[in-house]
Amino acid sequence: MEFEAIIGLEVHAQLLTDTKIFCGCSSKFGAAPNSHTCPVCLGMPGVLPVLNKKVVEYAVKMALATNCTINPTCEFARKNYFYPDLPKGYQISQYVYPLAEHGYVELEVNGGKKKIGITRIHMEEDAGKLLHDEYNPVSYVDLNRTGVPLIEIVSEPDIRSAEEAANYLKSLHEVLVYLEICDGNMEEGSFRCDANVSIRPKGQKEFGTRAELKNMNSFRNVQRALEYEIKRQQYIVENGGTVVQETRLWDDAQGATHSMRGKEEAHDYRYFPDPDLVPVIVDTAWIDRIRADMPELPQDKRERFIRYYQIPAYDAGVLTADKALAQYYEEVVAICAQPKQAANWLMGDVMKFLNEDRRTIRECPIIAASLAEMINLVEAGTISGKMAKDIVEEMYRSGKGPKEVIAEKGMVQITDRDTLIHTASVTVDEHPQQAADYRAGKEKLFGFFVGQIMKKTQGKANPQLVNEILKEILDKKND
Amino acid sequence: MKLTAQEVEYVAHLARLEITPQEKEKFTAQLNDILLYIDKLNELDTKGVEPMSHAIGVTNAFREDKVAASIGTETTLANAPDARGEFFRVPKVIE
Numbered sequence: 001m002e003f004e005a006i007i008g009l010e011v012h013a014q015l016l017t018d019t020k021i022f023c024g025c026s027s028k029f030g031a032a033p034n035s036h037t038c039p040v041c042l043g044m045p046g047v048l049p050v051l052n053k054k055v056v057e058y059a060v061k062m063a064l065a066t067n068c069t070i071n072p073t074c075e076f077a078r079k080n081y082f083y084p085d086l087p088k089g090y091q092i093s094q095y096v097y098p099l100a101e102h103g104y105v106e107l108e109v110n111g112g113k114k115k116i117g118i119t120r121i122h123m124e125e126d127a128g129k130l131l132h133d134e135y136n137p138v139s140y141v142d143l144n145r146t147g148v149p150l151i152e153i154v155s156e157p158d159i160r161s162a163e164e165a166a167n168y169l170k171s172l173h174e175v176l177v178y179l180e181i182c183d184g185n186m187e188e189g190s191f192r193c194d195a196n197v198s199i200r201p202k203g204q205k206e207f208g209t210r211a212e213l214k215n216m217n218s219f220r221n222v223q224r225a226l227e228y229e230i231k232r233q234q235y236i237v238e239n240g241g242t243v244v245q246e247t248r249l250w251d252d253a254q255g256a257t258h259s260m261r262g263k264e265e266a267h268d269y270r271y272f273p274d275p276d277l278v279p280v281i282v283d284t285a286w287i288d289r290i291r292a293d294m295p296e297l298p299q300d301k302r303e304r305f306i307r308y309y310q311i312p313a314y315d316a317g318v319l320t321a322d323k324a325l326a327q328y329y330e331e332v333v334a335i336c337a338q339p340k341q342a343a344n345w346l347m348g349d350v351m352k353f354l355n356e357d358r359r360t361i362r363e364c365p366i367i368a369a370s371l372a373e374m375i376n377l378v379e380a381g382t383i384s385g386k387m388a389k390d391i392v393e394e395m396y397r398s399g400k401g402p403k404e405v406i407a408e409k410g411m412v413q414i415t416d417r418d419t420l421i422h423t424a425s426v427t428v429d430e431h432p433q434q435a436a437d438y439r440a441g442k443e444k445l446f447g448f449f450v451g452q453i454m455k456k457t458q459g460k461a462n463p464q465l466v467n468e469i470l471k472e473i474l475d476k477k478n479d
Numbered sequence: 480m481k482l483t484a485q486e487v488e489y490v491a492h493l494a495r496l497e498i499t500p501q502e503k504e505k506f507t508a509q510l511n512d513i514l515l516y517i518d519k520l521n522e523l524d525t526k527g528v529e530p531m532s533h534a535i536g537v538t539n540a541f542r543e544d545k546v547a548a549s550i551g552t553e554t555t556l557a558n559a560p561d562a563r564g565e566f567f568r569v570p571k572v573i574e
Contacts, residue, residue, distance in 0.1 A: 273533070
């Protein structure tokens, strides 16, 4: 029997505000434990949370970027449960009236496009962090993260494979980072994902029983966990069993999901409107102001690059995957006006160096203007493409401009005709046997002569000119 | 009866309250009285009236995203029943 997977994802993204969602404590990661805390985020009696305006603005940005409808009024609600990382005994979230609903993102699927629906985006506070003692039955609680602003992005069950899930996640991640509202760091937990997955025989309308997957802290792990879980469920169904509705944890080391036993009892969160927080009204004037402040989104940028710079879709994809890289590229092209050359140099040599050193484009020692100048020098014939490779490497190592590197290394291309005629003649005379063989029809030997000339000139000879001159010399003596 | 003894027991459990059988009986009666009293509101016709969550008409109470001083680790842990170093210490709970 053929099965299909039904997957829905819940993404939690920490917002890049300076302060927490309901108090003025810093939301910066990595501070000394329990140092970013105050009576509000500690849940002391009698305190009053006040909403950080920037949280609403950031959440609206994401809602607009994912084509959501922003509800004119939204409200906060209390989600009640007991856990040591939640000092108040409830999490302030949104329930019946979320900020935004009914959106979608578009994924590229086999050359076509597929819409993944977004059920809702809402604002909420993060919980604290627990560290479990390895030897004793105790846990340590750090409440710095308590109250850090989150948006939760809930997808429709529109995803049909593990790979599609990873692509959807990458797309959300890219947009959040482009908008500069989330740093997207999955290891530090600023971008987290839970998945609901079930299977059903192909063609069946009803959904199967779903499992909820947690603890996947990379795109790769999300994909692996889903692949594993789909297989697990198929195995159960094919062997006459039934899938149990439960939460399962992904174990990276074992490459498997495990049931979270002991959590069988259904949660009853008893949501109710938080009386401490008044409704939020986002009117069209405010939405327009936020919209005006939004950058070009990755997909729009990609399409513009293809259209405007006439570069292949693949190149546009690579160059726009990182906003800073896209910006660097545009700076280079603005100066050298050679989009394809700029893409090649950037995606080839420059990115290779950066990857080797685990650097981002922001840390690139070659400034955009220098790379553009170098491309212009190749175009003008001052240096050959092969020389350029060495020059770019030296530019990267030293941070110097191309002209400086060229002057230091004496790497200017030899384009003087007479000089090259002389070099070529000498070369041919030095190899009479090869010359004779070439003239007798072994045309492959042409490359041998080119190589000899390049060796003599330390690669500085202009290749086109060498070809031209060499042909003249070899053919002439043939007469 | 608006509320059964089982429901009272369930709610007590959710709130992590331990109650004796006598208390359960007492609270069931008291809560039923309260709920019956609140039931009077159902006599009003609220057709076409949007549910409201607040009695006051205030909306959009915001603060700017400006860092204010935190109270420090020492003060944070001052009331903790148990602490170790810079952390609160609690019985191990793994969901």
